[in-house]
Amino acid sequence: xxxxxxxxxxxxxxxxxxxxxxxxxxxxxxxxxxxxxxxxxxxxxxxxxxxxxxxxxxxxxxxxxxxxxxxxxxxxxxxxxxxxxxxxxxxxxxxxxxxxxxxxxxxxxxxxxxxxxxxxxxxxxxxxxxxxxxxxxxxxxxxxxxxxxxxxxxxxxxxxxxxxxxxxxxxxxxxxxxxxxxxxxxxxxxxxxxxxxxxxxxxxxxxxxxxxxxxxxxxxxxxxxxxxxxxxxxxxxxxxxxxxxxxxxxxxxxxxxxxxxxxxxxxxxxxxxxxxxxxxxxxxxxxxxxxxxxxx
Amino acid sequence: xxxxxxxxxxxxxxxxxxxxxxxxxxxxxxxxxxxxxxxxxxxxxxxxxxxxxxxxxxxxxxxxxxxxxxxxxxxxxxxxxxxxxxxxxxxxxxxxxxxxxxxxxxxxxxxxxxxxxxxxxxxxxxxxxxxxxxxxxxxxxxxxxxxxxxxxxxxxxxxxxxxxxxxxxxxxxxxxxxxxxxxxxxxxxxxxxxxxxxxxxxxxxxxxxxxxxxxxxxxxxxxxxxxxxxxxxxxxxxxxxxxxxxxxxxxxxxxxxxxxxxxxxxxxxxxxxxxxxxxxxxxxxxxxxxxxxxxxxxxxxxxxxxxxxxxxxxxxxxxxxxxxxx
Numbered sequence: 328x329x330x331x332x333x334x335x336x337x338x339x340x341x342x343x344x345x346x347x348x349x350x351x352x353x354x355x356x357x358x359x360x361x362x363x364x365x366x367x368x369x370x371x372x373x374x375x376x377x378x379x380x381x382x383x384x385x386x387x388x389x390x391x392x393x394x395x396x397x398x399x400x401x402x403x404x405x406x407x408x409x410x411x412x413x414x415x416x417x418x419x420x421x422x423x424x425x426x427x428x429x430x431x432x433x434x435x436x437x438x439x440x441x442x443x444x445x446x447x448x449x450x451x452x453x454x455x456x457x458x459x460x461x462x463x464x465x466x467x468x469x470x471x472x473x474x475x476x477x478x479x480x481x482x483x484x485x486x487x488x489x490x491x492x493x494x495x496x497x498x499x500x501x502x503x504x505x506x507x508x509x510x511x512x513x514x515x516x517x518x519x520x521x522x523x524x525x526x527x528x529x530x531x532x533x534x535x536x537x538x539x540x541x542x543x544x545x546x547x548x549x550x551x552x553x554x555x556x557x558x559x560x561x562x563x564x565x566x567x568x569x570x571x572x573x574x575x576x577x578x579x580x581x582x583x584x585x586x587x588x589x590x591x592x593x594x595x596x597x598x599x600x601x602x603x604x605x606x607x608x609x610x611x612x613x614x615x616x617x618x619x620x621x622x623x
Numbered sequence: 624x625x626x627x628x629x630x631x632x633x634x635x636x637x638x639x640x641x642x643x644x645x646x647x648x649x650x651x652x653x654x655x656x657x658x659x660x661x662x663x664x665x666x667x668x669x670x671x672x673x674x675x676x677x678x679x680x681x682x683x684x685x686x687x688x689x690x691x692x693x694x695x696x697x698x699x700x701x702x703x704x705x706x707x708x709x710x711x712x713x714x715x716x717x718x719x720x721x722x723x724x725x726x727x728x729x730x731x732x733x734x735x736x737x738x739x740x741x742x743x744x745x746x747x748x749x750x751x752x753x754x755x756x757x758x759x760x761x762x763x764x765x766x767x768x769x770x771x772x773x774x775x776x777x778x779x780x781x782x783x784x785x786x787x788x789x790x791x792x793x794x795x796x797x798x799x800x801x802x803x804x805x806x807x808x809x810x811x812x813x814x815x816x817x818x819x820x821x822x823x824x825x826x827x828x829x830x831x832x833x834x835x836x837x838x839x840x841x842x843x844x845x846x847x848x849x850x851x852x853x854x855x856x857x858x859x860x861x862x863x864x865x866x867x868x869x870x871x872x873x874x875x876x877x878x879x880x881x882x883x884x885x886x887x888x889x890x891x892x893x894x895x896x897x898x899x900x901x902x903x904x905x906x907x908x909x910x911x912x913x914x915x916x917x918x919x920x921x922x923x924x925x926x927x928x929x930x931x932x933x934x935x936x937x938x939x940x941x942x943x944x945x946x947x948x949x
Contacts, residue, residue: 344757377782392796439678446671468927472693525670575777
């Protein structure tokens, strides 16, 4: 099946859906399309305004809110921001933090879910009950004791301190356990007869069969870690260690009224995740659909 | 055994395996077959501990221990500078209940929750229903509704602080063109909270949109076909099939939404820093200010626990009826 065939099939599917939901009335279609356009415009305008401002000179940005600047568009703001290098540095830090949080969270949550779902050990049920109860604890209320803990460990102002508290996601353990429970025992038994140990069962059967849910969990954990503000804001003071959300927020005061530069920094900061989403958006929607899960 | 029992996670002894848990999961064939004699079972036993150990360790360290130490801290007059470790009993709690700031910031938090929840759920649903019609431009609609959710909060607040700018901001310029006097979006009491709510809706509605869209795609097409054969029109299908099918996902979205709104801090802090005149300061910001600006860790912990108790009551009240339904 070529890419073009797939596109054609999708278009046909969409047309069928339109017939099903809106019927054949021209009027209904027109109305739905009009509402969609209005909503999309409302959601895109702030975006476009930010991008538009980032291409202005500081003087133009600070004089009037026109879409077309009097002295034309310029890349000055980007040059300025990129030459200072802090935005790139923060992007790198955020990528590191989000990747580390995602890898560790998905791994330890999947292992724990497997233990709850497929192995027997003393205290299993009690531990599961504690895990479910832990879902109810909002991490935000722990900022004070966590900060003291990081001071005690001597980790304040390290990326480790940003990552570690974020890897505990009891809700993910719970979601994954529900999914692992649905894997037929026969598949595992077949492998057991071949002499596979629990570790091999986990890696060769459970993980491959759960790819879609693991993907969805990873996506939400990643977005959460990428955009987390409060905890990194508390635990990092050194600009060289800041993540994007924190760096931009502190620099906003540093940039003062440099609107064009602030917007250029914001655009640079927003790009990585947006590009990833635009490339994989169909798959993201599908993985959420297959799992029917919510995020944090 | 390998796992040490820690204060945060009390792993008590329990009956062993054969009993299946209360949830309708598959029953594991326990020691049923001869080749699963006691020895194997015990080896599976150990593997269970090994698999669960990393998570338990992390949870004990970064969730269990802070819960316990925070509770202890709330009973002392500890300061960020390290001084003051005397046990003062419930004095912090007494102070918290008598502190007008606690109730005010709690009220701001609730107001924010009320202002954001309805538009976030309704708009998310409307967007998903419209996109689900399969009208042309799928990629554009999905991207424009969901993309804002992917922006770091500092980017969102930077864009809006700029658009809200009183003299040359985009919004006041538009109003000026319509002949309406400028609005102090972030500087007028009473308006600032609405502005923060508006920004929040723009920023996070994409998440609900995505959940609704996924739920819509999960509705079996046969239902619609059957209804169409029975002669149900478009509206009828919407109200008799689509909306009832979305009931459970709406419940999920509502709970997630309420909990997220109660924990608001980031966008308020960055847009208004709690101003003007403290009129938008949420309780989480009060906790932050108490602990990290005024150094009163003991008192900040006590407020945290009062807030936690409120969230807990709220969650349990919301969840218990649900359990009955299942």
